[in-house]
Amino acid sequence: MDLRTIKTFKTIIKLGSFQRAAEELQYVQSTVTTHIQKLESDLGVKLIERGKNLRLTEAGRLFSEKSDSLIKDYDYLNHAMNEFIKGESGVVRLGIMEPTASYRIPLILAPFMQLYPKLQISIQIGNTSILSEMLDNGIIDIAICTTPESGVGSSFEPLFVEKLGLLVHQSHPLAIKEDIYLHNLQNENLLLTTSTCPYRKKLERSLLEKGGSPYLATEIGSMAALKYYVQANFGLAVVPLISVTPLPEGTILKELRDLDSGLITGMLRKKESPPFNSAGERLIAFLRQELLNFE
Structure with missing residues (x-):
């Protein structure tokens, strides 16, 4: 039949x-x-x-x-x-790390989806390590993340630098200090994300190299939550600037003079991944352009 x-x-x-x-x-x-x-x-x-x-x-x-x-x-x-x-529909599975997932992608995707409403997008949120594994296992098609630890079997296209700053409560002594260096964080209570977070890895490495240790550490599992703990005067946090714009009431953002440029963020794809249809490729090109120019 x-x-x-x-x-x-x-x-x-x-x-x-x-x-x-x-x-x-x-x-x-x-x-x-x-x-x-x-x-x-x-x-x-x-x-x-x-x-x-x-x-x-x-x-x-x-x-x-x-x-x-x-x-x-x-x-x-x-x-x-x-x-x-015809390139009017399809499915694209994205893996995105924070803070890009919360602070950039919604604003970027909204106008694109109005142009291509039949394109289905799946978004998974995780750190670079998790997203790299998901990419290898075929769970996602592309990852927007920091530079992975290994480039075997994948290609990474840098797009922008996620700039970092020190968020302090307005009552903290560092709030009135003009120039702050990593060694000024000695013995302070630092609010840190999970041990697999690339932002934490960068900070801890920099603290060791530039005299910022020893320090106290309180682990907060959500990067988005860090600013609220600083607002409650729970400790200090090194955060992506985009995640604290606008600043929570009662907090001050300071520059760390000897913390080099933030983390490079870009697109991670498998080298031999099958091509998308035209709608999917338009989405990838659109994300690339918008992330490069995001203010």
Whole structure:
């Protein structure tokens, strides 16, 4: 049983004649007859009583009723595939790390999705290590993250630098200090993200290299939450500037003079990943351009 024979059957029912069905479907009449014979043979039951006037059997009535949804599903699938081929739809699975996932991507994606509403986008949020693993396992198609530890089997395209600053409570002594260096953080309570976070790794490495240790540490699992703990005077935090714009009330953002430029963020893809359709490629090009120019 195939869809052509079902469509032939439905056309006969609609027009009440093998001949008229053949004309509409642009078949010779023998083809229409063959389709119905094959359909009845596949089902093992007679569907149409031939004669002066065609009449459905009981099985034919049941089959006609149940086959409607099948044809609708097929037509929907066929339409969806045509849209995909034309580049109007598709599925792109993105992996994005913070703070880009919360502070950049929503503003960037909104106008694009208005242009391509049929493109489906899945977004997974995680750190670079997790996203790299998801990319390797085929769970996501592309990652927007910091530079991975290994480039084996993947390509990384740098796009922008995520700048960092020191967020302090307005009552903290460092709030009025003009020039702050990493060694000024000795013995302070630093609010740190998880041990796998590239921002934490960079900070801890810099503290060791430039005299910022020893220090106290309180781990906060969410980067987005750091500013609220500083606001509550729980400690100090080195944060991406974009995540504290505007500043929470009662806090002050300070520059760390000897903390070099922030973390490079870009697009990570598998070297041999299959190409997207045109809608997917438009999305990747759009994200690239917008992330490069994001203010």
